[in-house]
Amino acid sequence: MIWSHFDVAWGGLSAAREWAAEHGPLLAPLDATFQGYRVGIFLKNARAAPRKAQEMEQQRAEGLPVESSAGALSTSGVSSWKRSTRPGALAGR
16 A cells, blocks of 8 residues: 555655665665665666656657657557456456
């Protein structure tokens, strides 16, 4: 059960702070963890997010298609999902 959406979204920040308190500067290697949380991966993603957002904004400005950073379903995935969730779609199973 999720108790706090903030903790889920930013739990890595708390873990990174704790990791830095123990290890010094916040230059964690990719495999760094704190209490099971992958601090190194969190920091890599946090550092890459502004660059990725800028690239996506540039693509939008140029009228190019932009891949969802949220991992959205493709059009074909959406239509198959809609078919499988229609009332009665599972009745034959």
